[in-house]
Each structure stands twice: as C-alpha cells, then as structure tokens.
Amino acid sequence: MKVLKTFRGGVHPQDSKSYTRDKAIVEMPVPKKVVIPVSQHIGAPGIPVVKVGDDVKKGQLIAYNDTFITSSVHASTSGKVVDIGVYPSSYKNESLAIVIESDGLDEWAPGLPLHRDWESLDIKEIHQIVRDSGIVGLGGANFPSHIKISYGPEKKIDTFILNGAECEPYLNGDYRIMVEHTERLAAGVKIAMKSLNVKRGIVGIEDNKPEAVKAMTEALKGTDVQVVAVPTKYPQGAERMLIKVLAEREIPAGKRHSDIGVVGMNVCTIHSVANAVISGIPLIERVVTVAGDAVAEPMNVMVRIGTSFKDVIEFCGGLTKTPDKIINGGPMMGYAQGSMEVPVVKGVAGILAMTKEALCDGEEEACIRCGRCVEACPIGLIPSMLSILGERGRYEEAKEKFGILNCIECGSCSYVCPAKRNIVQYIRYLKNLNWEHSPHHK
Amino acid sequence: MSTQINAAETLLSVSTAPYIKSEDTVSKIMWKVNLALAPAAIFGVIYFGVPALINIVVSIIAAVAAEYAVQKIRKVRITAFDGSAFLTGLLLAMCISPEMPPYMTAIGSVIAIVIAKHSMGGLGQNIFNPAHIGRAALMVSWPIAMTTWSTIKTPVDAVTSATPLGILKLQGYSELLETFGGRSELYKALFLGMRNGSIGETCTVLLVLGGLFLVWKKIINWQIPVVMIATVGILTWVFGPEGFFTGDPVFHMMAGGLIIGAFFMATDMVTAPITKKGQIVFAIGAGMITSLIRLKGGYPEGVCYSILLMNCVTPLIDLVIKPRIYGTGR
Incomplete structure (x- = not known):
C-alpha cells in the first residue's frame, strides 16, 4: 500500500469521541415548535413562500430564492405557521425565521417519500433535485451543494472526495452515518460522481474509525472508488489538508478546490443528497452529536431542523452541571452560543455543553515565541506574529508580509499556545480590518 | 437526574474557538527548564562548595525580587513567581565563577531582569538573553572578579x-x-x-542529560544545541594550532560554557529564531563566533558573546526564513 504523505503541522487534541462513538443514532420526537431560519447557508436568504396561519406538511417548501447562490428551506414537520420574524439563530446570530407549531401528526407533503431509480436520471435532473432539496455543506461550511455538485465539465473536475475524516473532537455524526447508513451513503457517492461526471472517487476516513473504513470499503467494492484511511491528525478534515493528502494537490492561494479539478463533500451532505435523489426527501433533519461534561446523557440524535438547542439537550437528559459554554459544532472550530433557544440549522453537527473546568481556558499572557504555533500551523503561517500584529491592529502588514488571508482558522495555533493567546480571535479581527479597508467593501 | 440545571437561568459565555487548549503553560515550561538545570547546578554546589551555593541563592532571589519590584512599579500583573525570573537568576549564577562576591552577582541579576528584560517590555519582548546580558555586564564591570577561579x-x-x-x-x-x-x-x-569553570557549566554529562530532557519534553528543538556544538567542533578541529585538521574538537566541544550555552541559552525561545530552519542558521552563526573568539580573540571563551551577537540577528532571520505558505510558491 502506498504511504500517504501527510500535511505540514497539525495537532493531536484528545479526540473525546468515546462518549458517543458506539451509540446508534436516536430519532428525536418532533418538538412542539420549530423555528426555521430562511438563511442557513452561504448566499441569498430564502424568501418565505408561506404566510402566518398557513398549514404546512413535512417536506413542503417554505422559503425559496430565484438566484443561483442560495438554498431552499422546507418544513421539518407538519403544522401551522404561527410567526414569521427575526429570531436568534445558531448561524449568523439571527435570521428571518418561519415558526411552525407542530400538529403532532408529522404528515408528509403529498407524494413523499417516493422512490426513484437514480441511475436512470440524467445529470441535469440530479442537479435540480439537489437544488430543490435545499442541501448545503453539512460539515459546517453551509455552502449550497447544488453548486458544488454541478461543477463537473466546465471546471474540468476529475476527482470526487468524500470527506469522512471528522477530525473535530467529540463529533461522531459522520461516523454513525458511515456505519449505520453505509448503503445509502455509498449510493450517494455514486450519485455525486455521476453528477460531476468523474471517474475517480476517494473516500478519506481518519484511521481512528476502522469500522467505518471497513464498512465503506465493503460497500464500494467493485467500483472506481478507493477508501483510504488517513492518519488521525487535526485538521485532517479541512478541505485543503484532505485534498493535499488524498489527491496530492494543493489549492493555490485565493482559489477553490474546484479550480484544481477536485470536489470534496462531507459524509452527512452526501447522505442527504442520496436521500433527496432516491427518496425525494428534502433536507429537514440532520444527525447531531450532543456531548460535553454538562450533558446528562451524550448521544447522537437525528434532529429536525428548527428544533431548539434546549429541546435537544433536554432530550438527552438535560444538564447535570452548569455549562459555561454551549457550542454549535466541535470544540476546535465551533461557535459558542449566547442562548440555548437558538434552533438547530442545517450546519449544526454537534451541540456541546461544557463547564469551565472542561474548557481549560487560562488567562492570556505575552507571547514567549516558543514556536509551537508555527510548528502546528497546517498552512505555514507564523500565528504568533499575527497575534502580535492583531494586538496592534496592523492589518496591512499581516496581509502583505505574513499572508493572513490564507488562514483557515482551524485553531491549531490557539490550541497549542502555552501563553493561552486567542490567536484565532486576533486573526479574525485583522481579517475584518482588511475587509473593511478593501475596495470591495461598501 | 439528581441535580437538574435550569437552562433558562444559565448565563453562557461566548468567545472565539478553539474552546479546548493544550495543558502546557508558560510557567510549566519555565519550571521544566529549571528542573533540567538542577542536576548540573547541584553538582556545581557539591564540587565548588558553599560559595557556589551562596551565589546561586543570591542570584535567584535578586532576580525574582527585581522582577516583583519592576512589576509593582509598572502596575502590571505580577508574574515574578512563574519560574521565568527564577530561571534567569539560576542561569546567571551557573555562568559565573563560584568565587564571585555575592553583591556583584546580585547586581548582575538585577541588570539582567531590569535592563535586559523589563526595559524591553517584559517577558517575551527582550531581544537579548537576560542572563547573558547580566553576565556581560559583570564581565565589563569586574573583569578580575569574573576571571578569578577556585x-x-x-x-x-x-x-x-x-x-x-x-x-x-x-x-x-x-x-x-x-x-x-x-x-x-x-x-x-x-x-x-x-x-x-563557572558554577554550572562544568559537568557535561548532567547538562546533556538535562538538555535531552527538554528535547524529550518538546521544550527545545535538538537542532540548536547539536548544530552549535558541531560547528564549534568542526571549526576548532579544522583550524588547529599546528595547521589544518590538528585541533582537538572533543576538548572544545566540552570546554567552557558551550554545553550549557548551546542547550540552555541559545535555545531561549524569546531570543532565538522561531522556525527550525532559522534556528539552524542561528546555531551555525553562534558556533562560528564562539570558535572565532576562542581561536583568535582576546578572551579564552566566546559562548556568551556569540549568543548575544546572534540574538541581534534573530529578527532578521525571522523576517527572511519563513515556512512556505500552503498554495503559494514560497
């Protein structure tokens, strides 16, 4: 077997996956009320196509936009629209949202679910289904999937990568999909490859998930898809890192993966694509890993979009300790939430409730130039310098001399810093200053 | 559940990811370096006797007290007990003669902390290794005391x-x-x-073991000590007293303050380059200057000055030698 070249840097945080690794996905009952934001994705927000007082069914389109870079939004259960207004959200702090009060029947929209023979569909039909189903990147990027999946011929795509690295600590959603819904996921890989018109497919899974490697290898036997166990190292699942390891190509600075002929998509995303294409089910639910030391019973839950974090945590037995932070996503790249009332949106892969003790956050000290961040940076930046420039607001220097715009904000630098410097925060601040001073702004 | 927490009453804090951090801290690093130096320092006390012990204790107390005083005056957070000032005091004492009058040692220690460290802005901001500045100050102030040995x-x-x-x-x-x-x-x-020799510089074996402990704990990179010592070995061998290739590299590599300097002073994070490649350049430069002073200079030993001189070049090295950024040519 070929020896994989790894990427530069990276860190090895405790993976904390054992809390939910072996727990099968549990379907959470539909809550009394769902708050569904019309903006859960990169691009234009959906425009509501229902009014207050309307009855809606599960899977019915409730927000739509005519532009290309957008994503549709569907009702995640049946019931009555009781409000359309601005609500706090786990994505972009707040959004216009459609509130549905469940009727408890959880009735499908007419004709759903259906069964399609995907092999008889043509490429254009697949693109349209993915678009109509409101699928976005579920690994946290929230980028509309119909755009990615239709890059094929015009961008000269030759390789499709299924990203099953799941390198964030605690999170097990992708893993559970790989071992529990292997066949569906494998079909999704084939659908994506057909849609992209590529022959070469690679599934990358971190080698701390041998069962997933085994299951996927079995399911894709006899196809052109190769299943590869990649070394467990954070941020292995970052697009740039995984593509470098699996396709041995680097994405040039300022370009996207599609510019070098590769499209990479996340496990949950492709699973949703398969559900949409084969069963006609739009993206109305997703698997969420609920964990952290403040949660009574950590588990992997299938949650309807729009369910509040609070409802999900209560389903997991509630809180046993007072959490300091409720995190949307993983501990390395997630987002701490200001309220537990925010809804689960498409991009929420995890809900972590963590106490102060588990966060081990110290007081920020002066940089001692130990160089650990330089060693850890997968991109090859000098994070220590960026943090010092951040303190002084010197955004131009950070951009011109230290390449700050290449930063992927993986957090490896802040993780290793013995002075507990919030390097990523400084970097985001400098990036914002650069944006505010750029000619494209306003 | 026995203790249910009411979610509505919970105040949540928000901040930027990552939310988990490695357990190492600046203070832990500093104490580990002190620990690594301890065996050689204890050996110095046993071998040179009470005057060595007095100098070590005086130097450390003076350094910590000076740091405490400066931080009080500057009205900044007191970090005098984080092991960093302790380390400066210990290192300075290990690099001076056991016969040094203690009041001179104390002055050197205060110079190291106040002038070399805090006048630059404190921990992490200094250009020069504080202990070496203290030693250099003593060398120019009391040259005879500094070269009077047991x-x-x-x-x-x-x-x-x-x-x-x-x-x-x-x-x-x-x-x-x-x-x-x-x-x-x-x-x-x-x-x-x-x-x-100086209090803590003589016992090669204990210093190397201490250095290896730091390499094992990933506090220092092996590149700096290995390259610096090898450079001195090669140059002193090539440019021997009887012509080319007649020198005694083994002697030169173990003599003077090279071992302690290469493992514990040239590796000072604050004053050495931040990249491994830069550290190699730094180590070669320090080795060359050490050899030059030993072979051609007026002083018998040049480790202290070689490291101080290379400290000046560190910012330049860091500006020129950077890692290649992903997706770019350089």
Missing part, C-alpha cells in the same frame, strides 16, 4: 586556578595536557565536570 587539584595533583580554556589560551595545548595528565584524563575531567 583553586582545584587536577587528576595528577597539579594545583591550578585557571580554566582549561584559560590554560589553552595562555600556555598552549601541551601544557593543558600536562596539567590534566594526558588526553583521556582531560576528557574525563571535562565530561564529569572535575575542572575549573
């Missing part, structure tokens, strides 16, 4: 009050061998530390 007996019962490098500089290589009773006796004395 009187010790060598393996052949010769009484000497000079360091091996001093004998080499003033009397030559054959006299040096005679004093120690042969080459292997000389090497043994240097390896085990049975020779004249």
Whole structure:
C-alpha cells in the first residue's frame, strides 16, 4: 500500500469521541415548535413562500430564492405557521425565521417519500433535485451543494472526495452515518460522481474509525472508488489538508478546490443528497452529536431542523452541571452560543455543553515565541506574529508580509499556545480590518 | 437526574474557538527548564562548595525580587513567581565563577531582569538573553572578579586556578595536557565536570542529560544545541594550532560554557529564531563566533558573546526564513 504523505503541522487534541462513538443514532420526537431560519447557508436568504396561519406538511417548501447562490428551506414537520420574524439563530446570530407549531401528526407533503431509480436520471435532473432539496455543506461550511455538485465539465473536475475524516473532537455524526447508513451513503457517492461526471472517487476516513473504513470499503467494492484511511491528525478534515493528502494537490492561494479539478463533500451532505435523489426527501433533519461534561446523557440524535438547542439537550437528559459554554459544532472550530433557544440549522453537527473546568481556558499572557504555533500551523503561517500584529491592529502588514488571508482558522495555533493567546480571535479581527479597508467593501 | 440545571437561568459565555487548549503553560515550561538545570547546578554546589551555593541563592532571589519590584512599579500583573525570573537568576549564577562576591552577582541579576528584560517590555519582548546580558555586564564591570577561579587539584595533583580554556589560551595545548595528565584524563575531567569553570557549566554529562530532557519534553528543538556544538567542533578541529585538521574538537566541544550555552541559552525561545530552519542558521552563526573568539580573540571563551551577537540577528532571520505558505510558491 502506498504511504500517504501527510500535511505540514497539525495537532493531536484528545479526540473525546468515546462518549458517543458506539451509540446508534436516536430519532428525536418532533418538538412542539420549530423555528426555521430562511438563511442557513452561504448566499441569498430564502424568501418565505408561506404566510402566518398557513398549514404546512413535512417536506413542503417554505422559503425559496430565484438566484443561483442560495438554498431552499422546507418544513421539518407538519403544522401551522404561527410567526414569521427575526429570531436568534445558531448561524449568523439571527435570521428571518418561519415558526411552525407542530400538529403532532408529522404528515408528509403529498407524494413523499417516493422512490426513484437514480441511475436512470440524467445529470441535469440530479442537479435540480439537489437544488430543490435545499442541501448545503453539512460539515459546517453551509455552502449550497447544488453548486458544488454541478461543477463537473466546465471546471474540468476529475476527482470526487468524500470527506469522512471528522477530525473535530467529540463529533461522531459522520461516523454513525458511515456505519449505520453505509448503503445509502455509498449510493450517494455514486450519485455525486455521476453528477460531476468523474471517474475517480476517494473516500478519506481518519484511521481512528476502522469500522467505518471497513464498512465503506465493503460497500464500494467493485467500483472506481478507493477508501483510504488517513492518519488521525487535526485538521485532517479541512478541505485543503484532505485534498493535499488524498489527491496530492494543493489549492493555490485565493482559489477553490474546484479550480484544481477536485470536489470534496462531507459524509452527512452526501447522505442527504442520496436521500433527496432516491427518496425525494428534502433536507429537514440532520444527525447531531450532543456531548460535553454538562450533558446528562451524550448521544447522537437525528434532529429536525428548527428544533431548539434546549429541546435537544433536554432530550438527552438535560444538564447535570452548569455549562459555561454551549457550542454549535466541535470544540476546535465551533461557535459558542449566547442562548440555548437558538434552533438547530442545517450546519449544526454537534451541540456541546461544557463547564469551565472542561474548557481549560487560562488567562492570556505575552507571547514567549516558543514556536509551537508555527510548528502546528497546517498552512505555514507564523500565528504568533499575527497575534502580535492583531494586538496592534496592523492589518496591512499581516496581509502583505505574513499572508493572513490564507488562514483557515482551524485553531491549531490557539490550541497549542502555552501563553493561552486567542490567536484565532486576533486573526479574525485583522481579517475584518482588511475587509473593511478593501475596495470591495461598501 | 439528581441535580437538574435550569437552562433558562444559565448565563453562557461566548468567545472565539478553539474552546479546548493544550495543558502546557508558560510557567510549566519555565519550571521544566529549571528542573533540567538542577542536576548540573547541584553538582556545581557539591564540587565548588558553599560559595557556589551562596551565589546561586543570591542570584535567584535578586532576580525574582527585581522582577516583583519592576512589576509593582509598572502596575502590571505580577508574574515574578512563574519560574521565568527564577530561571534567569539560576542561569546567571551557573555562568559565573563560584568565587564571585555575592553583591556583584546580585547586581548582575538585577541588570539582567531590569535592563535586559523589563526595559524591553517584559517577558517575551527582550531581544537579548537576560542572563547573558547580566553576565556581560559583570564581565565589563569586574573583569578580575569574573576571571578569578577556585583553586582545584587536577587528576595528577597539579594545583591550578585557571580554566582549561584559560590554560589553552595562555600556555598552549601541551601544557593543558600536562596539567590534566594526558588526553583521556582531560576528557574525563571535562565530561564529569572535575575542572575549573563557572558554577554550572562544568559537568557535561548532567547538562546533556538535562538538555535531552527538554528535547524529550518538546521544550527545545535538538537542532540548536547539536548544530552549535558541531560547528564549534568542526571549526576548532579544522583550524588547529599546528595547521589544518590538528585541533582537538572533543576538548572544545566540552570546554567552557558551550554545553550549557548551546542547550540552555541559545535555545531561549524569546531570543532565538522561531522556525527550525532559522534556528539552524542561528546555531551555525553562534558556533562560528564562539570558535572565532576562542581561536583568535582576546578572551579564552566566546559562548556568551556569540549568543548575544546572534540574538541581534534573530529578527532578521525571522523576517527572511519563513515556512512556505500552503498554495503559494514560497
């Protein structure tokens, strides 16, 4: 077997996956009320196509936009629209949202679910289904999937990568999909490859998930898809890192993966694509890993979009300790939430409730130039310098001399810093200053 | 559940990811370096006696007290007890003669902390290694005290009050061998530390073990000590007293303050380059300057000045030598 070249840097945080690794996905009952934001994705927000007082069914389109870079939004259960207004959200702090009060029947929209023979569909039909189903990147990027999946011929795509690295600590959603819904996921890989018109497919899974490697290898036997166990190292699942390891190509600075002929998509995303294409089910639910030391019973839950974090945590037995932070996503790249009332949106892969003790956050000290961040940076930046420039607001220097715009904000630098410097925060601040001073702004 | 927490009453804090951090802290790093130095320092106390102990204690107390005072005056957070000032005091004491009058040691220690460290802005901001600045200040202020060594007996019962490098500089290589009773006796004395010199610099074996501990704990990179010591070895061998390739590299690598300097001073994170490649350049430069001073300079030893001189170049090295950024040519 070929020896994989790894990427530069990276860190090895405790993976904390054992809390939910072996727990099968549990379907959470539909809550009394769902708050569904019309903006859960990169691009234009959906425009509501229902009014207050309307009855809606599960899977019915409730927000739509005519532009290309957008994503549709569907009702995640049946019931009555009781409000359309601005609500706090786990994505972009707040959004216009459609509130549905469940009727408890959880009735499908007419004709759903259906069964399609995907092999008889043509490429254009697949693109349209993915678009109509409101699928976005579920690994946290929230980028509309119909755009990615239709890059094929015009961008000269030759390789499709299924990203099953799941390198964030605690999170097990992708893993559970790989071992529990292997066949569906494998079909999704084939659908994506057909849609992209590529022959070469690679599934990358971190080698701390041998069962997933085994299951996927079995399911894709006899196809052109190769299943590869990649070394467990954070941020292995970052697009740039995984593509470098699996396709041995680097994405040039300022370009996207599609510019070098590769499209990479996340496990949950492709699973949703398969559900949409084969069963006609739009993206109305997703698997969420609920964990952290403040949660009574950590588990992997299938949650309807729009369910509040609070409802999900209560389903997991509630809180046993007072959490300091409720995190949307993983501990390395997630987002701490200001309220537990925010809804689960498409991009929420995890809900972590963590106490102060588990966060081990110290007081920020002066940089001692130990160089650990330089060693850890997968991109090859000098994070220590960026943090010092951040303190002084010197955004131009950070951009011109230290390449700050290449930063992927993986957090490896802040993780290793013995002075507990919030390097990523400084970097985001400098990036914002650069944006505010750029000619494209306003 | 026994203790249910009411979600509505919970105040949540928000901040930027990542939310988990490695357990290492600046203070833990500093104490580990102190620990790594301890065996060689204890050896110095046993070998040179009470004056060495007094100097070590005075130096450390002066450094910590100076840091505490400066931070009080500057009205900044007190970090005097985080192990960093302790380390500066310990290192300075280990790099001076055991016969040094303690009040001079204390002055050197205060200079190291106040002038070299805090006048630059405190921890992490200084350009020069504080302990070495303290030593250099003492060297120019009291040159005689700084070069007055203990009187010790060598393996052949010769009484000497000079360091091996001093004998080499003033009397030559054959006299040096005679004093120690042969080459292997000389090497043994240097390896085990049975020779004249600064308090903590003599025992090669304990210093190397301490250094390896730091490499193992990933506090220092092996590149700096290995490259610096090798550079000195190669240059002193090539440019020997009897012509090319007649030098004694083994002697030079263990003599003077090279081992302590290469493992504990040149590796000072604050004042050495931040990239491994930069550190190699730094180490080569420090090794070259050390050799140059030893072979051609007026002083018998050049480790302290070589590291201070290379400290000046560190910002430049860091500006020129950077990692290649992903997706770019450079």
